[in-house]
Amino acid sequence: MSTDSASIALLKQFAFKREAFIYYIFILVLVIFAVFLHDTAFLTVSNFMNIIRQMAPITVMAVGLTFALSVGHIDLSIGSVVALSALVGALLLQYTGIPMAVAGALLIGGVIGLINGVLIERMQVSSLLITLGTMGIVTGIARQLTNLESVPIINQDFTFMFGAGDILGIPILLIWTVLIGGIGYIVMQKLAFGRHLLAVGGSPKAALAMGIKVTRIRMYSLVISSVAAALAGLLYAGRLHGARYTLGEADLLTVIAAVAIGGTSLFGGRACIVGAILGSWLMGMINNGLILSGFSTNEQMIARGVILIIAVAIGVKELKNG
Amino acid sequence: MDRTSLDQAAIELNSIKKSFGGVHALKNVSFKINKGEVVGLLGDNGAGKSTLVRCISGIHTPDHGDILVNGKVVSIESALDARNVGIETVFQDLAMVPEFNITENLFLNREIKHKNPILKWLGWLDKGAMERRSKKALNRLNSRIPSYDEQIHHLSGGQRQAVAIARAVNWGADIVVMDEPTAALGVEQSAQVNELIKVISSQGVAVLLISHNMQHVVETCDRAVVLYQGESVADVAVADVTKEDLVALITGAKSQAA
Numbered sequence: 001m002s003t004d005s006a007s008i009a010l011l012k013q014f015a016f017k018r019e020a021f022i023y024y025i026f027i028l029v030l031v032i033f034a035v036f037l038h039d040t041a042f043l044t045v046s047n048f049m050n051i052i053r054q055m056a057p058i059t060v061m062a063v064g065l066t067f068a069l070s071v072g073h074i075d076l077s078i079g080s081v082v083a084l085s086a087l088v089g090a091l092l093l094q095y096t097g098i099p100m101a102v103a104g105a106l107l108i109g110g111v112i113g114l115i116n117g118v119l120i121e122r123m124q125v126s127s128l129l130i131t132l133g134t135m136g137i138v139t140g141i142a143r144q145l146t147n148l149e150s151v152p153i154i155n156q157d158f159t160f161m162f163g164a165g166d167i168l169g170i171p172i173l174l175i176w177t178v179l180i181g182g183i184g185y186i187v188m189q190k191l192a193f194g195r196h197l198l199a200v201g202g203s204p205k206a207a208l209a210m211g212i213k214v215t216r217i218r219m220y221s222l223v224i225s226s227v228a229a230a231l232a233g234l235l236y237a238g239r240l241h242g243a244r245y246t247l248g249e250a251d252l253l254t255v256i257a258a259v260a261i262g263g264t265s266l267f268g269g270r271a272c273i274v275g276a277i278l279g280s281w282l283m284g285m286i287n288n289g290l291i292l293s294g295f296s297t298n299e300q301m302i303a304r305g306v307i308l309i310i311a312v313a314i315g316v317k318e319l320k321n322g
Numbered sequence: 323m324d325r326t327s328l329d330q331a332a333i334e335l336n337s338i339k340k341s342f343g344g345v346h347a348l349k350n351v352s353f354k355i356n357k358g359e360v361v362g363l364l365g366d367n368g369a370g371k372s373t374l375v376r377c378i379s380g381i382h383t384p385d386h387g388d389i390l391v392n393g394k395v396v397s398i399e400s401a402l403d404a405r406n407v408g409i410e411t412v413f414q415d416l417a418m419v420p421e422f423n424i425t426e427n428l429f430l431n432r433e434i435k436h437k438n439p440i441l442k443w444l445g446w447l448d449k450g451a452m453e454r455r456s457k458k459a460l461n462r463l464n465s466r467i468p469s470y471d472e473q474i475h476h477l478s479g480g481q482r483q484a485v486a487i488a489r490a491v492n493w494g495a496d497i498v499v500m501d502e503p504t505a506a507l508g509v510e511q512s513a514q515v516n517e518l519i520k521v522i523s524s525q526g527v528a529v530l531l532i533s534h535n536m537q538h539v540v541e542t543c544d545r546a547v548v549l550y551q552g553e554s555v556a557d558v559a560v561a562d563v564t565k566e567d568l569v570a571l572i573t574g575a576k577s578q579a580a
Contacts, residue, residue: 190446190447191444191445191446191447192433192435192445192446192447193445195422195426195430195433195447196431198419198421198422199419199422199430199431202419202420202421202422203417203418203419203420205415205417206415206416206417206418206419206427206430207419207430207431209401209413209417210417210430210431210432211401211402211405211431212430212431269419269421270421
């Protein structure tokens with residue numbers, strides 16, 4: 001077989017896989033909006049750059065959540081971690097430099113993830129309930145921390161690095177997206193750790209029998225998702241020149257929908273980082289298209305819900321078909 | 323007693339005892355398996371077969387008694403210990419990830435890492451090397467497995483069993499313990515598994531086969547050890563006994579004749 005026909009065969013194989021679905025729907029939505037919004041700025045490079053920049057925190061959270069889902073966990077606390085990490089980062093910036101502020105914010109994320117992980121393993125309760133609980137706790141702490149006040153950030157280096165800057169004309173938020181997406185992809189696809197995550201998600205019994213430290217792997221997955229959410233908080237803070245307890249509040253639905261439509265199984269065992277990134281861009285594109293078409297925030301929310309349900313429906317159907 | 327040409331004990335159990343609370347699951351079990359020999363472990367439900375398998379594979383630790391591997395007393399306190407002394411267990415559920423392909427399952431938690439020290443430290447996988455090894459492992463068993471990159475859930479029960487056996491042998495196991503390998507298989511696939519067991523024993527691997535299926539034991543095993551109420555009550559060459567004798571030993575209607 002020549003390499004050409006081999007790659008065509010591979011392509012054919014891929015075309016019918018669940019992972020390929022996001023490409024079709026992405027292009028479909030793109031074409032629909034491009035036709036309906038042909039007299040607007042929808043189909044311009046700058047609009048798409050805007051979408052990517054706007055969605056950067058969501059993309060980072062989506063990559064992180066993919067890790068939690070890969071072992072079969074869900075992490076509902078990520079939205080609340082965004083707010084707390086942004087506030088902690090902004091507060092620390094008033095007293096110390098960028099390294100300490102960033103480290104502090106990411107550490108908060110790591111600690112929350114670890115707490116989630118330990119509670120789930122100790123109590124043998126579903127991640128859904130535990131992270132719902134920590135979501136409440138962390139939201140409360142974030143509101144309490146500054147008495148609902150926003151914290152402005154005047155450190156220009158910080159806002160450059162985490163929001164407004166660009167390097168050689170490339171927006172820094174695009175760089176963050178590619179960096180985090182790249183790391184996520186490598187860890188999931190190329191490293192033994194990624195195999196172990198998926199093994200734990202696909203068959204915990206088999207993973208255990210093969211000597212994989214299942215408990216530890218599950219905890220790591222939640223730490224990763226929480227640290228990613230903390231980084232997303234910094235990206236919000238950088239772009240908006242400040243932090244507020246409402247950051248990340250409405251993101252949970254968007255992130256879960258993005259990851260699910262991107263081909264990651266909500267039941268563990270299959271993870272698709274590229275899909276999660278494209279999924280988050282799809283959510284951004286839909287928002288953007290709906291705004292340009294004159295729809296309200298309420299209607300965007302409905303659209304997000306519909307997409308999540310479509311994604312779940314596909315996932316469940318596939319699960320039944322084996 | 324018939325002996326194989328490689329008359330050397332691969333594993334030897336000496337008066338193994340194990341109780342749980344007041345229940346004496348294993349009262350006194352002793353037998354040995356020579357290199358290249360296939361020994362069937364027979365016994366009724368509750369006779370202690372599963373407990374014994376768990377003691378050998380490191381899930382339980384015996385309360386009393388010695389396990390000798392290649393003539394040396396070993397202490398097996400975890401699945402990893404068992405593996406390190408050369409014992410691999412093929413469990414009934416096969417311990418495979420259905421979404422993974424054959425190579426990924428063969429190398430689960432024993433991945434070949436990249437040669438570059440930095441990448442190796444990161445745990446970077448050398449997928450090419452694993453695929454080559456996996457092809458070799460499958461060829462060694464002459465198994466009828468389509469391809470090393472086939473996903474496990476696309477394989478038949480017999481093929482899955484073959485992959486599980488290949489995984490055990492691939493890790494250089496001297497002793498392979500198989501828990502009811504043909505329980506869920508049809509006639510033809512059972513025959514394929516039997517063939518595989520013969521192939522690996524001819525390569526010097528000692529096999530302990532736990533089975534309910536008398537026909538299977540008679541066809542595949544050199545010897546049969548019978549457990550009755552936690553004791554090894556018989557150790558017979560399969561060629562010397564009839565199926566009826568074995569059944570009588572299992573049910574306790576008869577003590578060792580041989």
